[in-house]
Amino acid sequence: MSYVDTHAVRSFSEGKLSKVNLFETEQMFCDVYCLEPGQAQKPHEHAGATKFYYVVEGRVTAAIGRQERELGPGELAWSGPGEVHGVRNDSDERAVLLVAMAPNPNA
DSSP states (O other), rough: OOOOOOOOOOOSSSSSEEEEEEEESOOOOOOOEEEEETTTTOOOOOOTOOEEEEESSOEEEEEETTTEEEOOOOOOOOOOOOOOOEEEEEEOOOOOEEEEEETTTTO
């Protein structure tokens, strides 16, 4: 078992959202996404994987399929295999998300 302090590894970038890998195995990966106001992840899909976005801090708009929903701390959105998904920070504050996907497409 390993441990990671997510506060210590957070990184924000003015240019685009920052993805910080927490861990990766053959089965899954887990990242922290750090979004400045106005930043977004372009909607995309993964043919054979399930992905979730868990809001740790701030507010984001999650787009899953044809639906969009604003999420705040403690809320989660997930997409199934082949379902288009993405997130954006429409607020005026920073947002931090815990993001995981399985199976790991990079393995």
